[in-house]
Amino acid sequence: MKHYAAASFKARQSIGYLLKRAHGLLMERAEAAFENHDITFTQWVILLRLRDGLGNTAAELCRGVGHDSGALTRVLDQLEKRRLIERSRSKQDRRVVELSLTRQGHAMLESLIPLTVDKLNEAVGDFSAAEFREFLRLLEKLIATLEAPK
Amino acid sequence: MKHYAAASFKARQSIGYLLKRAHGLLMERAEAAFENHDITFTQWVILLRLRDGLGNTAAELCRGVGHDSGALTRVLDQLEKRRLIERSRSKQDRRVVELSLTRQGHAMLESLIPLTVDKLNEAVGDFSAAEFREFLRLLEKLIATLEAPK
DNA sequence: TGACAATAACTGCCTAGGCAGCTAATTTGC
DNA sequence: GCAAATTAGCTGCCTAGGCAGTTATTGTCA
Numbered sequence: 020m021k022h023y024a025a026a027s028f029k030a031r032q033s034i035g036y037l038l039k040r041a042h043g044l045l046m047e048r049a050e051a052a053f054e055n056h057d058i059t060f061t062q063w064v065i066l067l068r069l070r071d072g073l074g075n076t077a078a079e080l081c082r083g084v085g086h087d088s089g090a091l092t093r094v095l096d097q098l099e100k101r102r103l104i105e106r107s108r109s110k111q112d113r114r115v116v117e118l119s120l121t122r123q124g125h126a127m128l129e130s131l132i133p134l135t136v137d138k139l140n141e142a143v144g145d146f147s148a149a150e151f152r153e154f155l156r157l158l159e160k161l162i163a164t165l166e167a168p169k
Numbered sequence: 170m171k172h173y174a175a176a177s178f179k180a181r182q183s184i185g186y187l188l189k190r191a192h193g194l195l196m197e198r199a200e201a202a203f204e205n206h207d208i209t210f211t212q213w214v215i216l217l218r219l220r221d222g223l224g225n226t227a228a229e230l231c232r233g234v235g236h237d238s239g240a241l242t243r244v245l246d247q248l249e250k251r252r253l254i255e256r257s258r259s260k261q262d263r264r265v266v267e268l269s270l271t272r273q274g275h276a277m278l279e280s281l282i283p284l285t286v287d288k289l290n291e292a293v294g295d296f297s298a299a300e301f302r303e304f305l306r307l308l309e310k311l312i313a314t315l316e317a318p319k
Numbered sequence: 320t321g322a323c324a325a326t327a328a329c330t331g332c333c334t335a336g337g338c339a340g341c342t343a344a345t346t347t348g349c
Numbered sequence: 350g351c352a353a354a355t356t357a358g359c360t361g362c363c364t365a366g367g368c369a370g371t372t373a374t375t376g377t378c379a
Binding site for chain 2: 048049
C-alpha cells in the first residue's frame with residue numbers, strides 16, 4: 020500500500036524526518052544525562068549489550084549497534100583502557116576476541132541503568148499502555164521490513 | 170506512566186534502540202538511492218525544506234534539521250557552488266542571508282521526489298492505512314513530549 | 320543615547336564514525 | 350588436501366557534524 024504520493028509530498032510527514040527528530044531529541048537527553056558520569060552513552064550501550072548476551076565479540080556487537088568494525092574497535096579500546104571490559108583471544112577460533120565485563124564494568128553498567136530508564140520513561144510518559152505496546156509493535160514491523168533483503 | 174523498569178531493562182525493547190535502528194536502515198536506503206545522482210540526501214533535504222517554506226534562512230533551517238549553524242553553512246556552500254540555491258543579504262535585517270532555490274535547484278529537487286517517495290512507500294508498504302496513521306500520530310506525540318522544556 | 324545583550328552567519332578545530340585495505344585464521348569447493 | 354573465498358579484528362584516511370570563538374548587525378533598557 021502506498022501511503023506517500025510524489026505530488027503531495029511534504030518534508031514534515033516523512034517518517035524519515037520524524038524518526039530522525041525523535042531519535043535525535045532522545046539522544047540529546049541521554050547524552051546530557053551521562054555527561055557527569057565518566058562514560059559515554061555509546062560506551063555504556065556496549066556494556067549493556069554484553070550483559071544482555073546480544074554479542075560477546077566485536078563482530079556481533081557491531082552488527083547489533085550498526086557501527087562498522089573499525090569504529091567499534093576504538094570504542095572497545097576505550098572501554099578496555101578504563102578496565103570496564105576484558106578482551107581474550109578465543110581458543111576455538113583464534114580469529115575471535117571474546118569480550119567480557121569486568122567487575123567494574125558491571126558496576127558501571129548497573130549504576131547507570133536507573134538514569135537511562137528514567138529518561139525513557141520521561142519520553143513515553145504520556146503514552147497509555149496500549150499506545151506504548153502499539154508503538155513498539157509498529158517500530159518492530161518497520162524494522163523487519165527494512166531488514167528484509169530488497 | 171512508567172513503561173520501563175530498571176530491574177527488567179533490556180536493550181532491545183528500548184525505544185532509543187528501535188528508533189535508531191529504524192532511522193539508520195531507512196537512511197541507508199535513501200543514501201543508496203541517491204548515490205548516482207550528483208547530490209547528497211542531506212543536501213536534497215535542504216532543497217525540500219526551502220521549497221516547503223520551512224525556512225529560508227540558515228538559522229531557521231538548522232533549527233529545523235537539527236544541525237548546528239556551522240555544519241549548515243557548509244551544506245549551503247556546496248549547494249551554492251552547484252548553483253542549486255542563491256544567497257542574498259536581507260535588506261530588512263542585514264545580519265540575515267535569504268536563501269532561494271534556483272531554477273536548477275527546483276528541477277533537481279523535483280526530479281528526485283519520486284525516488285524518495287518510493288523508498289518511503291517501500292518502508293511502510295506492509296502498514297495498513299490505520300497502522301500508518303497511528304504510527305505517525307505516536308511519533309508526533311513522542312516528539313511533542315521531547316520538545317517540551319523539561 | 321549609549322552600553323550591553325542577543326542574533327545571524329561564518330571559521331577553525333576536534334571527534335566520531337564510515338570506508339578501504341591489511342593480516343591472520345578458518346571454511347568451502349574442487 | 351589445497352587454493353580460493355570468507356571472516357574477525359585492526360589500522361590509516363577522510364568526511365560530516367558538533368563546539369567554541371569571531372564579526373557584523375540589531376534589539377534592549379537604564
